[in-house]
Amino acid sequence: xxxxxxxxxxxxxxxxxxxxxxxxxxxxxxxxxxxxxxxxxxxxxxxxxxxxxxxxxxxxxxxxxxxxxxxxxxxxxxxxxxxxxxxxxxxxxxxxxxxxxxxxxxxxxxxxxxxxxxxxxxxxxxxxxxxxxxxxxxxxxxxxxxxxxxxxxxxxxxxxxxxxxxxxxxxxxxxxxxxxxxxxxxxxxxxxxxxxxxxxxxxxxxxxxxxxxxxxxxxxxxxxxxxxxxxxxxxxxxxxxxxxxxxxxxxxxxxxxxxxxxxxxxxxxxxxxxxxxxxxxxxxxxxxxxxxxxxxxxxxxxxxxxxxxxxxxxxxxxxxxxxxxxxxxxxxxxxxxxxxxxx
Amino acid sequence: xxxxxxxxxxxxxxxxxxxxxxxxxxxxxxxxxxxxxxxxxxxxxxxxxxxxxxxxxxxxxxxxxxxxxxxxxxxxxxxxxxxxxxxxxxxxxxxxxxxxxxxxxxxxxxxxxxxxxxxxxxxxxxxxxxxxxxxxxxxxxxxxxxxxxxxxxxxxxxxxxxxxxxxxxxxxxxxxxxxxxxxxxxxxxxxxxxxxxxxxxxxxxxxxxxxxxxxxxxxxxxxxxxxxxxxxxxxxxxxxxxxxxxxxxxxxxxxxxxxxxxxxxxxxxxxxxxxxxxxxxxxxxxxxxxxxxxxxxxxxxxxxxxxxxxxxxxxxxxxxxxxxxxxxxxxxxxxxxxxxxxx
DNA sequence: TTGTATGCGTTATCAA
DNA sequence: TTGATAACGCATACAA
Numbered sequence: 001x002x003x004x005x006x007x008x009x010x011x012x013x014x015x016x017x018x019x020x021x022x023x024x025x026x027x028x029x030x031x032x033x034x035x036x037x038x039x040x041x042x043x044x045x046x047x048x049x050x051x052x053x054x055x056x057x058x059x060x061x062x063x064x065x066x067x068x069x070x071x072x073x074x075x076x077x078x079x080x081x082x083x084x085x086x087x088x089x090x091x092x093x094x095x096x097x098x099x100x101x102x103x104x105x106x107x108x109x110x111x112x113x114x115x116x117x118x119x120x121x122x123x124x125x126x127x128x129x130x131x132x133x134x135x136x137x138x139x140x141x142x143x144x145x146x147x148x149x150x151x152x153x154x155x156x157x158x159x160x161x162x163x164x165x166x167x168x169x170x171x172x173x174x175x176x177x178x179x180x181x182x183x184x185x186x187x188x189x190x191x192x193x194x195x196x197x198x199x200x201x202x203x204x205x206x207x208x209x210x211x212x213x214x215x216x217x218x219x220x221x222x223x224x225x226x227x228x229x230x231x232x233x234x235x236x237x238x239x240x241x242x243x244x245x246x247x248x249x250x251x252x253x254x255x256x257x258x259x260x261x262x263x264x265x266x267x268x269x270x271x272x273x274x275x276x277x278x279x280x281x282x283x284x285x286x287x288x289x290x291x292x293x294x295x296x297x298x299x300x301x302x303x304x305x306x307x308x309x310x311x312x313x314x315x316x317x318x319x320x321x322x323x324x325x326x327x328x329x330x331x332x333x334x335x336x337x338x339x340x341x342x343x
Numbered sequence: 344x345x346x347x348x349x350x351x352x353x354x355x356x357x358x359x360x361x362x363x364x365x366x367x368x369x370x371x372x373x374x375x376x377x378x379x380x381x382x383x384x385x386x387x388x389x390x391x392x393x394x395x396x397x398x399x400x401x402x403x404x405x406x407x408x409x410x411x412x413x414x415x416x417x418x419x420x421x422x423x424x425x426x427x428x429x430x431x432x433x434x435x436x437x438x439x440x441x442x443x444x445x446x447x448x449x450x451x452x453x454x455x456x457x458x459x460x461x462x463x464x465x466x467x468x469x470x471x472x473x474x475x476x477x478x479x480x481x482x483x484x485x486x487x488x489x490x491x492x493x494x495x496x497x498x499x500x501x502x503x504x505x506x507x508x509x510x511x512x513x514x515x516x517x518x519x520x521x522x523x524x525x526x527x528x529x530x531x532x533x534x535x536x537x538x539x540x541x542x543x544x545x546x547x548x549x550x551x552x553x554x555x556x557x558x559x560x561x562x563x564x565x566x567x568x569x570x571x572x573x574x575x576x577x578x579x580x581x582x583x584x585x586x587x588x589x590x591x592x593x594x595x596x597x598x599x600x601x602x603x604x605x606x607x608x609x610x611x612x613x614x615x616x617x618x619x620x621x622x623x624x625x626x627x628x629x630x631x632x633x634x635x636x637x638x639x640x641x642x643x644x645x646x647x648x649x650x651x652x653x654x655x656x657x658x659x660x661x662x663x664x665x666x667x668x669x670x671x672x673x674x675x676x677x678x679x680x681x682x683x684x685x686x
Numbered sequence: 687t688t689g690t691a692t693g694c695g696t697t698a699t700c701a702a
Numbered sequence: 703t704t705g706a707t708a709a710c711g712c713a714t715a716c717a718a
Binding site (some may be wrong): 350352362363366370372394395397398399400401402403480508 | 708710711712714
């Protein structure tokens with residue numbers, strides 16, 4: 001259906017010059033006298049000419065656009081990263097397309113192929129979206145397309161990887177709870193299979209939690225370590241299970257805010273007071289965390305920094321000469337404890 | 344940077360046939376004997392060949408992909424529509440790119456141009472993203488690129504428009520509150536300027552609210568009609584103002600859930616009980632609305648239906664013969680009252 | 687059934 | 703300074 005009416009040819013004809021001259025004024029390459037330039041520009045205006053980006057991409061082998069793949073657009077954690085990323089890219093004069101795989105790994109892989117086949121200039125993979133197998137295959141096939149992975153460790157050294165030290169953060173969070181006097185701290189973890197299971201910080205968060213308990217000589221009790229799937233409902237369900245226990249926990253550490261919020265809902269349903277009866281700690285610090293009441297204590301993921309850093313790597317790579325870049329392949333960030341009313 | 348290693352030519356050479364034969368097996372056009380086909384397919388596999396979509400688009404003048412422009416990815420209302428839309432499109436074999444203009448109208452306009460220049464096969468505009476001026480200009484220039492607008496009335500009859508009768512919904516919601524005995528019902532409206540101000544339902548919601556009050560012979564009091572900007576913080580601020588009033592309202596109707604949630608926060612801060620002290624009504628029914636406590640009474644926007652309908656229009660248009668389509672240009676949906684604990 | 691040639695709209699390399 | 707013209711990778715009408 002789509003048709004581009006006017007081409008560079010029409011502009012050339014209209015202004016009485018050749019297409020190469022038009023191209024020259026369009027791209028500011030070569031020198032064109034002001035008078036000619038004026039004439040061409042008038043013609044462009046008159047005809048409402050816009051260069052066909054597809055043809056440009058074909059010729060230039062680059063598209064000036066980037067792809068972002070995300071596994072769950074409904075999770076604010078992702079949208080907050082994406083917002084920062086996109087904005088920074090835009091400031092650098094680059095467009096970006098977002099693909100939402102909607103928690104379906106097959107879609108993520110297909111989107112990834114689609115992006116590559118459309119010759120986008122780079123890709124950002126956030127958390128658990130595209131499979132290792134697919135990335136491995138295509139990063140070999142398109143070695144010149146930079147890939148930045150956020151919170152996912154692909155074990156491919158061609159990839160730029162942005163990771164958060166979640167073990168440390170979870171350790172600190174748990175220790176914080178312990179120091180506050182909580183003795184029976186439950187954990188709601190990320191999923192061990194399915195979407196989200198390959199998120200870098202998933203296991204780490206549980207490890208940090210366990211280490212803190214051990215250090216404080218508190219028992220690590222598997223009965224109160226429940227698995228969720230990073231969505232709100234799973235946090236709610238986990239909390240309900242926790243409440244059915246003969247000896248219920250006095251604090252709950254959820255591996256992300258959405259699950260913590262679900263847990264909060266469960267607690268309110270049975271009229272338990274937070275933090276009086278049970279304390280709550282989340283992870284991510286999505287905007288919502290500070291809006292609910294009691295405000296959720298959580299670990300602030302450096303979402304903005306992650307997004308911006310990813311953008312900057314891409315932008316730098318776009319300017320850089322081929323071989324002499326000194327961007328570190330793996331970069332670490334940290335999450336910061338944000339104490340609020342829920343503990 | 345990006346380079347596509349193998350082209351259709353390489354495949355042809357490798358399998359000892361001509362490029363047209365390869366093209367034929369690739370696109371399943373024409374008849375190719377099984378033996379030849381096998382050979383070609385083996386070559387494709389061996390070389391890891393993938394067709395260059397850019398070249399395909401240039402030649403075929405269509406890209407099999409659609410663009411979605413949204414003004415604020417951080418608002419779950421949008422992501423919920425987008426999710427449904429994308430999924431339905433995918434089921435129809437079409438990809439889609441999401442553009443987030445991040446509440447900046449200049450970016451929305453630029454994205455719109457970008458999409459058009461990249462020859463995407465269609466565009467979905469959600470709420471208040473691209474300016475009327477830009478749409479008008481480009482819809483003339485690219486008359487064959489279908490545009491579907493959700494909750495925005497562009498007054499251009501080339502556009503497919505999906506609208507929700509918010510006046511009616513708001514009327515019903517307000518009447519519902521009145522019937523419950525609330526007498527002094529405040530409203531937090533959408534913004535009269537800036538991003539969001541052109542959302543179709545913005546004025547409508549206020550109108551429905553006023554009509555209900557009038558019908559019940561209740562005063563329409565401008566002191567308790569405050570303007571927000573559809574974001575959470577603005578709801579919180581508005582609620583604070585409302586609470587400072589000498590005679591505070593006994594119910595608050597917010598023009599969207601995010602603002603209602605902000606109002607809820609404000610109420611909790613001063614320890615007012617919902618709905619005992621003040622009742623709360625939202626609009627949209629984002630997932631969160633049912634998760635907070637008390638659960639938010641709201642008007643359910645048919646987000647899924649809107650998204651899916653937009654996708655279906657696009658899909659139908661992609662198959663249809665040029666002139667004989669009977670898709671209605673403007674379609675109305677309705678929002679449904681979802682009573683929960685906050686009233 | 688398969689191959690050749692042309693064009694899609696640009697950019698870029700050369701001559702003029 | 704400007705203008706032909708050859709790619710870019712693919713699809714397709716037309717020939718063989």
